[in-house]
Amino acid sequence: MTVVDQSYDLAESKLAKRSGWRLRPEIWLPFLLPVLMLVIWEVGSHIGLVSTRILPRPSTVLAKAWTMTLSGELFLHLGVSALRAFAGLAIGGLLGFALGLSNGLSQRSALLTDTTVQMIRNIPILALIPLVIIWFGVGETARLFLVAISVFFPIYINTFHGVRNVDPQLIEMGRAYGMSQRSLFLRVIFPGALPTIFVGLRYALGLMWFVLVVAETLAASAGLGYMAMQAREFMQLDVVVLSILLYALLGKLADMITRALETRALAWNPAYARQ
Incomplete structure (x- = not known):
């Protein structure tokens, strides 16, 4: 050859x-x-089974998206919503992760704070809106607070239970081999809790977009929620449907990124090993 x-x-x-x-x-x-x-x-829609007065065609929604993209309006609303969402995720997620680790590792800390957290968790987020308006007004702080508190609880609960459900035999084996507390946490406890922590993160991402829709109705001047509310006022169904589809796409994109990170971080786990 x-x-x-x-x-x-x-x-x-x-x-x-x-x-x-x-x-x-x-x-x-x-x-x-x-x-x-x-x-x-x-x-x-073309054959008349779905009335365009009730639901516009996907092609119409796509054409509207292209028009708003060319004008720059769509990127403005997308950028504002994404910034709010991930800022709230960073604040609420880090607090929930830290408290979940604290309560998972310390029985005393769990006895002191877990019951209170569970009581607050059962209060509907939407019921807090009147208090949030009184506390923070209708500015960005109120919107960030709502998003942060919505992601706090799923990340906290899954981190807490992930740490608590690590195989105790692995912990005893690590201690038998003379691991320090720091090494035991980094090599045994934290890796063992990671699958549950990622489940909490994925669940929190779904709540994040859900609460953001509500948060952006609080006198916002930009964002996908604001775009949908303005379109509703002027009966622009194509823009309303576009905002809904964009929320779905953003949620899917965030979930795909999380799953990619999960697969990479848990490559040592046979359940996540690449083929």
Whole structure:
């Protein structure tokens, strides 16, 4: 075989591998049902099964999105909402993670604070809005507070239970090998709690977008929630549906990033090992 033939076979092999990677079922299969629903929705609108007065066509929503993209309005609302969401996630998530670790590692800390946290957790977030307005007004602080408190509880609970549910035999084995408390935490307890912590993070991301919709109705001047409220006032159904779809896409994107981090951080776990 000549050098040219070998080079051609090598290039063909690489192309096949790349094509195979792109066509793996785990990549395209999760998007099959949403795309199919959009196609049915579009076809139903064209043949009259779905009234455009009730629900605009996906093509109409896409055209509106393109128009708002060209004007820069869409990126403005997206950027403001994303900044609010992830700022609230950072504040509430870090506090929930820290308290979850504290209560998981210390029985005394759990006895002191866990009952109070559980009592506050059962108060509906929306019931706090009148108090939040009185405390913080209707500015950015109020919106950040609502998002932060919504993500605090799922991250706290899953961190707390993740630390508490680490196999005690592994902890005893680490102590038998002479591990220090710091080494025991970093090598045994924290890795063992990570799967549960990531579950809490994924659940918190869903709540984050849900509460953000409500938070952006508090006299906001930008953001996807504000965009939807303004569109409702002027009966712009295409903009309302667009804002809903954008929330869904942002939630999916955040979940995909979290799952990628989860897979990388838990590569040592057989349940998360790459094929």
